[in-house]
Amino acid sequence: MASVGGTAxxxxxxxxxxxxxxxxxxxxxxxAIQGFLLISPWIVGFLAFTAYPMIxxxxxxxxxxxxxxxxxxxxxRNYIYAFSGKPFGTTGDPLFWLSMARTVTWVAITVPLGVLxxxxxxxxxxxxxxxxxxxRTAFFLPSLTPVVAASLLWMWILQPDIGVFNSVLESxxxxxxxxxxxxxxxxxxxLAMISLWTAIGGNRMLIFLAGLQGIPAEMYEAARIDGAGAxxxxxxxxxxxxxxxxxxxxxxxxxxxxxxxxxxxxxxKGGPAYSTYFYALHLYQQAFSSFxxxxxCTLAWILFVIVLIITLVQMKLADRWVYYESLR
Amino acid sequence: xxxxxxxxxxxxxNEMARVRKGVSRFLVYILxxxxxxxxxxxxxxxxxxxLKTAADIMAYPPTLVxxxxxxxxxxxxxxxxxxxxxxxxxxxxxxxxxxxxxxSALVVAYGFARFxxxxxxxxxxxCLSTMILPPEVTIIPLFIVFKNIGWIxxxxxxxxxxxxxxxxxxxxxxxxxxxxMPFELDEAALIDGASKLRILWDVILPNSKxxxxxVAVLGFIGHWNEFFGPLIFLNSRENFTIPLGLYxxxxxxxxxxEPKDHxxxxxxxxxxxxIVLLFFVAQKYFVQGIVTTGIKG
Numbered sequence: 001m002a003s004v005g006g007t008a009x010x011x012x013x014x015x016x017x018x019x020x021x022x023x024x025x026x027x028x029x030x031x032a033i034q035g036f037l038l039i040s041p042w043i044v045g046f047l048a049f050t051a052y053p054m055i056x057x058x059x060x061x062x063x064x065x066x067x068x069x070x071x072x073x074x075x076x077r078n079y080i081y082a083f084s085g086k087p088f089g090t091t092g093d094p095l096f097w098l099s100m101a102r103t104v105t106w107v108a109i110t111v112p113l114g115v116l117x118x119x120x121x122x123x124x125x126x127x128x129x130x131x132x133x134x135x136r137t138a139f140f141l142p143s144l145t146p147v148v149a150a151s152l153l154w155m156w157i158l159q160p161d162i163g164v165f166n167s168v169l170e171s172x173x174x175x176x177x178x179x180x181x182x183x184x185x186x187x188x189x190x191l192a193m194i195s196l197w198t199a200i201g202g203n204r205m206l207i208f209l210a211g212l213q214g215i216p217a218e219m220y221e222a223a224r225i226d227g228a229g230a231x232x233x234x235x236x237x238x239x240x241x242x243x244x245x246x247x248x249x250x251x252x253x254x255x256x257x258x259x260x261x262x263x264x265x266x267x268x269k270g271g272p273a274y275s276t277y278f279y280a281l282h283l284y285q286q287a288f289s290s291f292x293x294x295x296x297c298t299l300a301w302i303l304f305v306i307v308l309i310i311t312l313v314q315m316k317l318a319d320r321w322v323y324y325e326s327l328r
Numbered sequence: 329x330x331x332x333x334x335x336x337x338x339x340x341x342n343e344m345a346r347v348r349k350g351v352s353r354f355l356v357y358i359l360x361x362x363x364x365x366x367x368x369x370x371x372x373x374x375x376x377x378x379l380k381t382a383a384d385i386m387a388y389p390p391t392l393v394x395x396x397x398x399x400x401x402x403x404x405x406x407x408x409x410x411x412x413x414x415x416x417x418x419x420x421x422x423x424x425x426x427x428x429x430x431x432s433a434l435v436v437a438y439g440f441a442r443f444x445x446x447x448x449x450x451x452x453x454x455c456l457s458t459m460i461l462p463p464e465v466t467i468i469p470l471f472i473v474f475k476n477i478g479w480i481x482x483x484x485x486x487x488x489x490x491x492x493x494x495x496x497x498x499x500x501x502x503x504x505x506x507x508x509m510p511f512e513l514d515e516a517a518l519i520d521g522a523s524k525l526r527i528l529w530d531v532i533l534p535n536s537k538x539x540x541x542x543v544a545v546l547g548f549i550g551h552w553n554e555f556f557g558p559l560i561f562l563n564s565r566e567n568f569t570i571p572l573g574l575y576x577x578x579x580x581x582x583x584x585x586e587p588k589d590h591x592x593x594x595x596x597x598x599x600x601x602x603i604v605l606l607f608f609v610a611q612k613y614f615v616q617g618i619v620t621t622g623i624k625g
Contacts, residue, residue, distance in 0.1 A: 028444070031443055031444060031445070031524075032443070032444065032445035032446065033445075034439075034443060034524055034525075035439050035443030035445040035448065036439075036445055037439075038435055038436065038438055038439025038443065039436045039440060041432045041435065041436055041491065041492045041493055042432070042436040042455065042492060042493035042499065043451075044492055045489060045491075045492020045493050046455070046458070046492075046493075049466065049470065049492065050458055050461065050466060052469070053465070053466035053467075053468075053469040053470050053473075054461075054465055054466060056469035056472075057465055057466065057468055057469050060468065060469065121363070124356070124359060124360055124363065127356050127360075129356055129357060129360050131360075134364070135360055135363070135364055137607075137611075138363075138364040138367045138368045139363070139364075139367055140614075141367070141368070141371065141604065141607070142367055142370070142371075144549060144553075144603045144604060144607055145553075145600050145603075146552070146553040146555070146570070146571045146574070146599050146600060146603075147553065147555055147571070148555060148571045148572075148574045148575050148599065149571075149574060149595075149596035149597075149599045149600045152574065152592050152593070152595075152596050153370055153373070153374045153593065153596050154370065156373075156374075156377060156593060157370060157373060159589075161388070162385070162386060162387070162390060164373055167388065167389040167390055171389065197367070197370070201367060206614075206615055251460075255460055255462065258462070259462055259463075259464065261556065262555045262556065265559075266575060266578075280464065283464055287468055288560065293472065296468050297468050297469075299464075300465045300467075300468065301465065303462055303464055303465075304461070304462055304464075304465045307460070307462060308460075311460060
């Protein structure tokens with residue numbers, strides 16, 4: 001019964017390499033086998049639904065693979081095609097750089113506004129105003145709406161002629177509202193507005209709220225006694241102590257917003273005039289409309305590498321501005 | 329300054345501080361009220377629009393209260409696009425995926441939390457790292473494989489993968505929870521001669537109900553609202569889930585040429601209502617689960 005002697009701490013000691021397997025006692029070996037058996041569903045799933053598809057799509061990205069044929073190895077041709085379109089060349093994919101530009105614009109608008117908005121919403125909820133529970137529900141409900149439903153209802157609200165938004169705008173200020181989702185200049189901002197409405201009060205805000213509630217009140221007290229005003233308290237107490245949550249939300253937020261798809265698919269299909277033609281839309285169009293699976297994989301891997309680089313850069317930069325209370 | 333003058337100055341200072349505090353409190357209230365309005369108004373407008381007649385919908389300027397409340401819009405929306413099959417499919421997919429997700433996350437997390445084996449921590453790190461993988465990278469080969477085994481246009485690709493761990497997030501949540509459970513409970517059962525498997529059933533499972541509930545709730549929302557997966561894997565309308573079905577409502581609702589926004593709004597309410605209901609019933613599990621992951625960074 002050697003296994004009974006293990007304490008919780010010993011139980012959490014890391015495994016020490018495959019070599020150790022041979023040197024284990026029978027009891028430890030049976031524990032190891034049981035452990036592997038228990039996690040085997042995840043291992044099988046990982047191999048089947050993650051590892052294999054990743055390797056396969058990497059392979060396909062170097063081939064010419066239309067749905068009805070077999071993949072034919074073409075080397076870097078797909079990648080060259082992707083990068084050599086307008087405005088860097090004339091023979092390449094004319095929509096690659098366009099969709100990339102649209103997506104980068106999207107990320108640049110929605111991530112800072114979204115993270116800041118969620119933080120401010122959390123701060124508002126943390127004030128202990130009467131009716132905070134109702135407020136939290138009001139903020140959170142939009143994030144539960146299915147994207148299709150949110151898109152449909154906002155399409156209706158932003159309807160240029162009979163929608164309520166323009167109607168209220170005109171009656172309050174006399175300004176005739178723009179054509180929102182039907183206009184080249186306003187389509188992307190309109191989608192951004194819808195996206196912020198769904199996302200600001202969602203999981204992100206709850207994470208910030210938890211972070212804020214973890215800040216001991218004594219800190220603010222001490223700062224006030226030392227003469228710090230509200231703004232300095234914000235800058236030197238709130239922001240540093242909430243920075244791990246900001247960091248987490250930035251990473252998740254950037255990755256998610258690079259993949260923007262459903263909202264544009266349901267409302268504008270990338271229009272008008274490609275003003276909302278995001279990268280994921282382009283990928284979908286190539287892979288599932290034109291059934292050019294090889295090139296679709298190329299686009300997917302380019303996206304993955306970009307997102308990976310951004311995430312790694314963020315992690316490197318994190319040392320400079322993220323403050324961990326418990327880290328020594 | 330004399331003592332009296334000094335204390336009067338202090339009194340004035342305290343008063344001013346109180347007034348300033350009152351004003352800032354008032355501003356906070358205004359801000360809170362305005363924000364709540366901004367976030368809730370679209371919902372109110374959706375419900376109001378869903379109960380209007382076609383004529384009301386076209387009216388300009390639009391009114392908040394419909395002239396005649398049209399509950400039958402919901403019936404029309406439901407029957408026009410066969411919401412029945414969509415609902416059934418969503419229930420099947422969500423239900424099966426939920427069972428698979430909670431059960432396999434529990435088992436896998438138990439393995440990672442309570443067992444020692446070589447490469448354990450590396451494998452767990454690998455599991456976590458899958459959270460930053462964009463699905464676009466894997467979806468095309470998955471589509472091809474499913475096509476070759478005849479699973480396209482069935483509900484299988486939407487729920488079968490959930491039985492293999494249920495996703496890194498669920499495993500992470502469950503593992504955190506199990507790690508926090510005192511080992512004395514396991515120890516007591518071990519002394520009584522229980523096998524590790526029995527411990528899972530008799531000790532871990534009963535004590536994990538809050539975490540399981542959180543995984544279930546988050547899984548419910550994720551699968552019920554999913555759009556991308558059904559879009560790729562389903563072709564025939566009778567196999568669609570609700571989000572996809574709602575999307576087809578755009579094309580098929582109402583008579584051609586007739587306004588149909590009231591029907592679209594009714595459909596949106598039908599699609600969103602189950603989740604909102606779930607939220608009101610299970611509020612605390614939402615907050616709990618999301619909070620556990622984020623702050624650890």
